[in-house]
Amino acid sequence: MRNLKVNGERLWASLMELARIGATAKGGVCRLAASDEDRAARDLFVRWCREAGLQVTVDAVGNIFARREGKNRDLPPVMAGSHLDSQPTGGKFDGAYGVMAALEVVRSLNDHGYESEAPIEIVAWTNEEGSRFSPAMMGSGVFTGVFDLAWVKERPDNLTGARLGAELKRIGYAGTAPSAGRKVAAYFEAHIEQGPILEEAGVPIGAVSGAKGQRWYEVTVTGEEAHAGPTPMGKRKDALVGAARMIERVNRIGHAHAPDASATVGFVQVSPNSRNTIPGRVFFAVDFRHPEDPVLSAMDRELKAECEEAAAESGGLAVEVKEFWYFPPTPFDPRLVGSVRRATEALGYPYRDIVSGAGHDAVYMAKAAPTAMIFVPCKDGISHNEREDAKPVDLAAGCAVLLEAVLDAAEAEKPSGQSGG
């Protein structure tokens, strides 16, 4: 223990000031990637970083890096951060907490005049949410080589078609810092859990051992459009009845692999979607998650079999099940996860190990650098919702753990010649 206290009140005040940007009437925020609100949030963050004496750079995909030099400038930095963009009806903490917690770590180091061995960088990744520009986690994806920079810059806004690259330029965040290939000593991301486990367990800290794997599908059910009145029940090819049976079965697959599995249909499009027309076509998306790849594969097989069966039982519908995203389970770095556990114990907080069900920038960063996450509880497990809420005391606890874990990593980066003895 270094006896370097973080300032929980300052952290909370910064979160609340940031939440005014894009604030919604129901207490949430709408701060879509590369929007005017995103620009305002970035400007505020950059101002705070400069006030903290940090050197700010922006890369070509708009990721912001704010660097606090270490004793040894040649060491790769320890990074901590998250994202400033939000869902259209998002909350005050998803993403924002990880960036503000990292800022509070640096401010605390400044308060105490503490000089770390390796440099420390705060990062705010571009477009984690993927709401306005798909796919999600673009900034960290480019940084880690998952996505091609040129391709990402051409992604269109899902309403107006404006390109991400042009929008970044418009808001003044198309920078020149190198986007990929930089060596990072360690990456930490503090985040609200976005689920109910920590709150129910009554612990303020989750040591995140990794992220669930994900398989995403697009399912298209095709029947025959017909007039709802004169078409006898026995003659129908009602794509919606078939889809309803499939949605029920997706849910059953999730329950069959509980407690670690999740299985969700969140998006449905019915055609022609007219009250008195039998639907001829239904499109829906399936989201499967599990920490173990063999279970995900079993769920995959079950989905395909159940959809075929439901289609056959529903008047001979056609069904196409297309996997369009696969994301293997990602274990985080055991050394860093261990360091999060040790810091939590040393600070006297109860904690539990947890697996992240959501995608985070940390999942891409785990491809390029030792990575770990710190979760704190959110109220009722609710996130991606204007009601998203978290307690100041938990947020401060997570920040204190982050500070210790960041410094452990920054001190561990002494060149081997200097270490030991």
Add this chain to the structure above:
Amino acid sequence: MRNLKVNGERLWASLMELARIGATAKGGVCRLAASDEDRAARDLFVRWCREAGLQVTVDAVGNIFARREGKNRDLPPVMAGSHLDSQPTGGKFDGAYGVMAALEVVRSLNDHGYESEAPIEIVAWTNEEGSRFSPAMMGSGVFTGVFDLAWVKERPDNLTGARLGAELKRIGYAGTAPSAGRKVAAYFEAHIEQGPILEEAGVPIGAVSGAKGQRWYEVTVTGEEAHAGPTPMGKRKDALVGAARMIERVNRIGHAHAPDASATVGFVQVSPNSRNTIPGRVFFAVDFRHPEDPVLSAMDRELKAECEEAAAESGGLAVEVKEFWYFPPTPFDPRLVGSVRRATEALGYPYRDIVSGAGHDAVYMAKAAPTAMIFVPCKDGISHNEREDAKPVDLAAGCAVLLEAVLDAAEAEKPSGQSGG
């Protein structure tokens, strides 16, 4: 038998010429009520009526009446018609056939110089489809006193909010002829069946004995929006899983009352409809139809019980089932239905009795005048679809039956003093 042949080729040619207005790439038509396309169709119809020597009037809700005088001008007219508007991706025959068949009846009478006792009027009702302006069957609804004229004129376009009254004025079809209270001796409507029964039975004519009753509902299922990844299956209040179970049960209710019942969910709205968010709210519409009121009432009770049960079984969701339209079963006039049967037999066509599953202007007209309908087969029973199709020979047969039935009614209208031996 009067030996007054209709001209099936002229009827077909008029249908095809009309179908060019609002023609879609897939062979259907898009001719929304009071649109520019509706205006063009009305203009063409009015021109043809004037060329046939008819006197054209338009009432305040845009219904067009084209009158062929009878020997006795004081007798109430026999009316035949339907509508010229279509669904957004509708077919060439729904509505258009009833108007063009009535026009062909009048043209045939002209060919033969036949003078009917009572006047004959062709009618084209405004906004039968209800796609652009809700509710459906507005023109016949105002004519028969179901809807208030002032209220109907204020109905907004479902996209732009433009009012029907203003749109009728814009296209030049806000007229001054009296809208309601006119005495009508008989009303006939020829229409494609919009179902598969006649085609499968291999008969060209359906003598429509009445229309099914309808009960329409709006169901709102409320659960809790949450992130699809981190929320355990056992903790979810997934409104879509509940709605899927309800949709399956609506279908089961329909099958339980087959063959005469129909039960359809055609419209579904999922909130927030995001791939990785558990739906917090689902809104869907239920359409129940049956020729007998007690069965409809049983279906109503079953719907409410099944929705409650499905909500309870799906993690304790809330469900609201709101009936928003009720339309009792409508028997058509036995004398006129008998006259359709007799005409069909006399012409040598096979036929069967049939109950209309769809709403038609005839259903409102049945409130105000003796009414009957004549159905002809449509290909594969498909309607409200750009693939909607019908055979020229069947359309001509229906028109021939219409002519006989119209003349029977027009001759029956001799004042009682003149009738009899």
